[in-house]
Amino acid sequence: MSERIPRRRWIKTVSTSIPVAAAAAAQQTVIQAQSPPPVPPAERPNLEVTVLDTVGDPILHFFSKDQFATLRRLADILLPADGAMPGAVATEAPEFLDFYLAQSAADRQTRYKAGLDRLSGAGFANLDAARSASLLSPLLTAWTYHPPTDEYARFLREVKEDLFRAMVNSRQFAETQGGRRGGAGMNTYWHVLD
Amino acid sequence: MASMKSDHDVLIIGSGASGGMAAYMLAKAGVKVLMLDAGPSVDWDKKRSMKAVWDLPYRGFNQPGRFPHVTQASEFDANMWIEEEKHPYSHPDDDPYYWVRIRMIGGKMNRWGRASWRLSNYEFKAKDHDGFGDNWPISLEDIAPFYKRVEPLFRVSGRNEGIPQLPDGNLIMDESRDSLCVQRFIDSAKKLGVPTTKARRATGTLASSLNLLLPDALATGNLKIVPDAIVREITTDPNTGLANGVHFVDRRNRREYNIPAKIIVLGASTLESTRLLLNSKSPRHPNGLGNSSGVLGHYLFDQIYVKNTVTAVVPEAKAGKAPRGLMGGGGYIVRFRNLKEKQAKFLRGYTYDFYSGHGPQPGQISAYGAEFYRQFRDINGACFGMTTMGEVLARKENHVRINPKLQDAWGIPALHIEHRYTDNEFNMAEDAMNMGMEMAKGAGFEILTAHKEVVPPGESIHELGTCRMGENPKTSVLNKWNQAHDVKNLFVVDGSSFVTGGAQNPTLTILSLTMRASEYMMDQKKKGNL
Numbered sequence: 001m002s003e004r005i006p007r008r009r010w011i012k013t014v015s016t017s018i019p020v021a022a023a024a025a026a027q028q029t030v031i032q033a034q035s036p037p038p039v040p041p042a043e044r045p046n047l048e049v050t051v052l053d054t055v056g057d058p059i060l061h062f063f064s065k066d067q068f069a070t071l072r073r074l075a076d077i078l079l080p081a082d083g084a085m086p087g088a089v090a091t092e093a094p095e096f097l098d099f100y101l102a103q104s105a106a107d108r109q110t111r112y113k114a115g116l117d118r119l120s121g122a123g124f125a126n127l128d129a130a131r132s133a134s135l136l137s138p139l140l141t142a143w144t145y146h147p148p149t150d151e152y153a154r155f156l157r158e159v160k161e162d163l164f165r166a167m168v169n170s171r172q173f174a175e176t177q178g179g180r181r182g183g184a185g186m187n188t189y190w191h192v193l194d
Numbered sequence: 195m196a197s198m199k200s201d202h203d204v205l206i207i208g209s210g211a212s213g214g215m216a217a218y219m220l221a222k223a224g225v226k227v228l229m230l231d232a233g234p235s236v237d238w239d240k241k242r243s244m245k246a247v248w249d250l251p252y253r254g255f256n257q258p259g260r261f262p263h264v265t266q267a268s269e270f271d272a273n274m275w276i277e278e279e280k281h282p283y284s285h286p287d288d289d290p291y292y293w294v295r296i297r298m299i300g301g302k303m304n305r306w307g308r309a310s311w312r313l314s315n316y317e318f319k320a321k322d323h324d325g326f327g328d329n330w331p332i333s334l335e336d337i338a339p340f341y342k343r344v345e346p347l348f349r350v351s352g353r354n355e356g357i358p359q360l361p362d363g364n365l366i367m368d369e370s371r372d373s374l375c376v377q378r379f380i381d382s383a384k385k386l387g388v389p390t391t392k393a394r395r396a397t398g399t400l401a402s403s404l405n406l407l408l409p410d411a412l413a414t415g416n417l418k419i420v421p422d423a424i425v426r427e428i429t430t431d432p433n434t435g436l437a438n439g440v441h442f443v444d445r446r447n448r449r450e451y452n453i454p455a456k457i458i459v460l461g462a463s464t465l466e467s468t469r470l471l472l473n474s475k476s477p478r479h480p481n482g483l484g485n486s487s488g489v490l491g492h493y494l495f496d497q498i499y500v501k502n503t504v505t506a507v508v509p510e511a512k513a514g515k516a517p518r519g520l521m522g523g524g525g526y527i528v529r530f531r532n533l534k535e536k537q538a539k540f541l542r543g544y545t546y547d548f549y550s551g552h553g554p555q556p557g558q559i560s561a562y563g564a565e566f567y568r569q570f571r572d573i574n575g576a577c578f579g580m581t582t583m584g585e586v587l588a589r590k591e592n593h594v595r596i597n598p599k600l601q602d603a604w605g606i607p608a609l610h611i612e613h614r615y616t617d618n619e620f621n622m623a624e625d626a627m628n629m630g631m632e633m634a635k636g637a638g639f640e641i642l643t644a645h646k647e648v649v650p651p652g653e654s655i656h657e658l659g660t661c662r663m664g665e666n667p668k669t670s671v672l673n674k675w676n677q678a679h680d681v682k683n684l685f686v687v688d689g690s691s692f693v694t695g696g697a698q699n700p701t702l703t704i705l706s707l708t709m710r711a712s713e714y715m716m717d718q719k720k721k722g723n724l
């Protein structure tokens with residue numbers, strides 16, 4: 001996986017979105033303003049933890065070796081790295097799709113596998129730009145509301161949109177957005193209610 | 195009847211827009227109210243926090259298959275919606291129905307978009323206008339005084355235009371200036387005789403029963419709210435046929451309870467209220483409570499949505515070169531069809547929301563690789579979009595009934611829903627696409643994509659009818675005060691009471707009808723008629 005961008009140490013704090021130092025400062029203010037009892041720090045520690053996919057390599061379950069290699073090649077062609085912006089491969093979008101497709105509806109699974117097999121059967125990994133362009137030509141047809149009726153064309157449209165989403169929703173991509181709130185995909189999360 | 199543990203005068207089922215407004219009106223007037231809601235009471239501070247999309251288990255894709263019918267659910271708010279497998283319903287295989295539900299104190303308003311439009315006499319007296327269907331038993335003049343009181347309560351902002359198909363409101367005036375692209379679009383619409391206005395919206399980030407109605411009602415000391423109480427049946431007195439209590443079940447442990455009631459206000463949302471009435475059969479009410487007419491469950495309708503009917507590009511904003519003030523903001527196109535002229539292919543009319551300054555969807559760009567990025571960046575921030583909302587005709591054949599083979603996780607019989615759109619709706623959608631393109635082109639925009647595909651029934655989340663009001667007890671369930679013709683101490687105050695719905699979002703009308711029904715109820719109580 002040589003295309004990966006260098007990994008940073010991704011850290012988050014448990015149980016609060018306020019940075020640790022700010023939270024500690026806020027607690028002190030409360031302690032000064034009100035009378036004791038102060039909360040002993042050990043009873044509410046904010047442990048630093050590390051995001052799991054920054055330490056482990058995902059184990060692939062769904063695609064065959066050949067299909068996955070084709071998906072990575074496709075990801076690199078459809079959404080390559082661009083300047084400082086990591087592409088679909090560096091954001092591990094293919095690895096995410098292996099995980100996601102393993103749980104998806106059966107028709108989608110079949111379409112993905114058949115689409116990748118078709119590309120692989122045509123020697124996609126080793127084709128020059130012109131030959132691979134002809135295999136990807138359905139992606140140049142004009143947008144329609146409904147997905148194409150041809151299953152291969154539909155696969156191409158789905159894989160492009162899925163890779164795009166997996167790319168822009170990735171941690172690696174967020175990092176290149178300079179921590180911008182919208183760019184980094186921050187939003188209000190609803191925890192389980194019960 | 196069990197002993198009276200609670201000394202309430204009125205029992206309300208549901209805490210959303212309708213139930214919340216009834217509680218607000220009644221409790222403030224000194225009436226003792228007990229409210230049962232099927233959902234939990236949620237601590238908004240503890241149950242929500244900021245997260246990054248990459249920190250979600252499915253990178254923002256949502257767990258596959260979790261919400262087959264709720265396209266609005268995202269992975270961020272997935273836990274807010276009902277779990278579909280616990281709350282099943284059926285529909286014909288080839289006619290999907292997307293029933294979108296939230297069960298928690300405050301109801302769906304906890305998530306609503308706050309668009310707040312009045313209906314006009316083009317809706318209340320629709321039959322007089324074009325001969326189709328039925329009129330409401332009330333007119334704009336009957337409900338206008340209540341709209342006037344509800345709008346400030348919900349701090350609705352917008353602009354009055356003095357046009358009959360969109361009655362003026364008691365609004366916080368929106369004097370904001372339109373961006374240049376919006377001005378160009380408005381001018382183009384005007385040339386085609388199409389009226390526009392500012393969005394009309396309740397202000398504040400929430401503007402819900404939860405923060406604007408229930409706290410004031412609780413502060414009177416006259417309201418008790420009981421979460422996690424799923425009402426499975428309204429019981430009746432076998433001698434009088436009047437409602438005399440409810441059976442409910444604890445959502446968390448399925449323990450069963452009953453409670454007596456003198457007056458019942460039902461606001462469990464359009465289809466849940468009708469389901470509860472259909473499930474409340476007795477010898478006096480063999481076809482469901484209040485259903486001597488046989489129309490309970492019938493005349494289901496909503497509004498068609500054609501999402502992003504037109505996406506256009508403002509040429510001067512391409513390549514990030516938009517001058518200051520060109521892009522941003524949006525507005526609303528008011529109904530303009532079938533007012534004075536008559537369309538050959540469809541009755542009634544449609545509206546649009548329009549918006550600007552966004553980017554394309556990746557699928558809208560027919561390219562990949564470097565060329566995809568080039569085209570994407572070229573029009574990012576330069577797009578102008580329109581979504582169509584159109585009236586759906588209320589037809590008797592569109593209906594819900596109890597599916598005897600299907601129950602929810604609490605053993606309560608579930609609904610079978612049959613709702614089909616007809617050529618009237620499809621022709622309307624086609625007209626909306628063509629008009630949308632014409633207006634966008636007239637403004638000098640380039641069309642990126644256009645379509646006329648209507649989302650499945652239900653997806654607009656504006657399901658209405660099935661317990662409609664009317665003058666005639668043989669063709670309607672409720673009278674003009676939202677009171678059941680057959681059961682005088684039962685009021686159904688949610689969207690199920692609607693006779694027509696226009697293309698306007700319905701909640702402002704639900705709130706106003708409930709306010710009106712609540713005052714009538716108190717008046718009748720004072721007079722000893724209840």
Ligand SMILES: Cc1cc2nc3c(=O)[nH]c(=O)nc-3n(C[C@H](O)[C@H](O)[C@H](O)COP(=O)(O)OP(=O)(O)OC[C@H]3O[C@@H](n4cnc5c(N)ncnc54)[C@H](O)[C@@H]3O)c2cc1C
Pocket residue numbers: 207208209210211212213214230231232233266294296297298299300301302303305306307308309310423424425426461462463464466467470655656688689699700701702704
């Ligand atoms: C994403 C979204 C956007 C929307 N945007 C708009 C908009 O911009 N403008 C607009 O006008 N409308 C909008 N709506 C629709 C609006 O939210 C509804 O019209 C409104 O909430 C309906 O109010 P209600 O009281 O009828 O039902 P609800 O708000 O659904 O409340 C019903 C309550 O009854 C409870 N209940 C159900 N069954 C039972 C039972 N058997 N026993 C006890 N309690 C029960 C539920 O738990 C719920 O709390 C939107 C809705 C959504 C979800």
